[in-house]
Amino acid sequence: MDHARTQYWTALHDGDRAGALAAVKRMHDAGRTHLEIVDEVVLPAQERLAGLWLAGEWTAEQQRVATAINEGLVHWLCSFAPAPASDRPLVVVATVEREELPALVLAEGLASAGYRTTFTGGDTVAQDLLRQVLTRKPRALLVSVARTSSLAVLKPLLGHVRATGIPVIAGGAAFGGDPDRATAIGATAYAASVGEVVTLLEQLPRRVPTAAPEPPGPAEAEAAWLTEFRHEITPYVLRALAARHPADRTGGARPPWWEEMEDLVDHVLGCLASSLVTGDETIMVEVREWLTRVLEARGAGPGLVHDVWELLAVPLRGHPLARVHLAGSAVARGVADGGQTDGVAAPA
Template sequence: MTRVTERTDRPAGPDAWSERLWAAVTGGDEYAAADTATAALDAGLDVEDLLLDVIAPLQARVGREWAANRFTVAQEHTATAVSERVIGALAHHPAVRERLDERAGERPGRIAVACIDGEWHALPARLVAEVLRLRGWQVDFLGAQVPTPHLIAHLHRSGPAVVALSSSLAPRLPAAHAAITACQATGTPVLVGGAAFGPGGRYATLLGADVWAPDARVAADRLADEPPPKPPPLHQAIDDLPHLADQEFTHISRTAPKLVRHVMDALRSRFPAMAGYTEQQLRHTAEDVAHIVDFLGTALYVDDPDLFTGFAAWTAAILDARGVPARSLLPALDLLAERLTDYPRARDLLARGHAAVLEAS
């Protein structure tokens, strides 16, 4: 008699599928990635767990590989594109369609999901949209970089119960604030999420969002447990951030291109090594200076030194991973401080950033 043994070639837990999917996604093989994801569902893995415990951590891992200079920008973009294709393919799996059919009569309402104007990282928002759809919501997924006037036009036309806004990059916070206020002016409560809103969602509260969630699962749970009330009328954005009355953010945001040009011109004498830079190195330096100005302006907007010092330390680590001395940031910070003599909050932030780079280098 032949002994029947239990099959062990198709593990069901999220961890068991992560490495398989990682190999396919980072190899740019969307067909192998889709096959792996559908095989996970066939093996009994819940689709929500696949999205949030396999695909989402995989994407975070891609970001860490880029930061460590082990992935190029092209590899990062390829992996993201493959992950997006996988998410799209999962929508057609029988287990997903069956779950959607089961929830068809339980719709809690309609929700619009969009990225803030200027925010191109759409995958986190896409995950939120898919999880909410699985929970029964009628979802309007508007995608990346949605200009606020177009978002508001959509709200007037479709009348969702809630709008969910996503942003991964802190320099988008001023645009997020404008979008939150504009959405609330239509009577639509706003849920926000994404790394831009800081640890624990500190900037979500500061900017007046009705609900913050750290991930898609928590977003769906919070909307199910306690739907946000309609916001009060006549809310003014300046009420949230009275410190903006000093005009420091306004000045820096309006003069940002001039500030970048000033620093680049002056760096040639302040940092002699630039004389030997290639065109590509000069372009990267200009991009780094522009990022410094962007984060300086955003830190002024939310009045949080930690945002700028955290960015400075992170940039120092990125440069170090690429073989560039982190201290090369210091002349740029000093030149900005010299240019902004009439702006005490900005100068304080730059001094703190200087100290953060020294500590990190």
């Protein structure tokens, strides 16, 4: 097992899909079950590669390739699982993110517990997911969310699902273990594990009280504006950063952190929208600390995060709540650092 696990990691490191499949086949042929391989090999490898990216030792492209291999092999392994009985309750498992692995593992865990599952991946648009829920009328909708920046996108969708009375269970790293974030975006309940999901499926009524989607309040309206115009705000921040941090004039090369800056800024904007719709300002504190770690691991000075926050505040003029959430995280970091803030002021 240890030798096969080492082979698997080597294949992931090299982006070798065939080598990873061969290692998994050896483990499966040796008698390891599909769930044992997922729990003991695939998930630890995914956690390891995520840590290597965070530490700046892997590029984003390396992480994407390895993650795609892990996802493909979970699909393959799950094909060996016995199908649940046709009269068992149906659960729709959904994610709105490109990385599908957490939701895939969750769906397989439910299938092993005897539930029929339908998985809708990150390429499913909200209307298609809503249509599935309305036509298939599952026991529950389970949404798996790994990235905090995805929470704002989910809230309008879950408002429509709530109108059907179908229970919604939310889980994933995006919630930070806080059930309040889940209920704030319209979920019926929060679960931190497959076991908790199964318990909720046994306890929740088949239909929960319905509620019509509420009209957006000021925070939701600002979050919707952020979501709509992220594709314009991000390039503005990048252009301004390029002006403040010109490339080395002798070689013309951008610093190591520049390659991933577009995705990083876009993620921060998504987190700001999520902070607004949940009313949870700690989201911005968390993403600022995370961004600081990511950039410092890539050789950026501490002033770069300050620049990002300062530049993000400019297009947010006229959106006072967004500016408050943005400024609050800078103040919190300043207090943690001994009282020095970054000067990103909330509107008067």
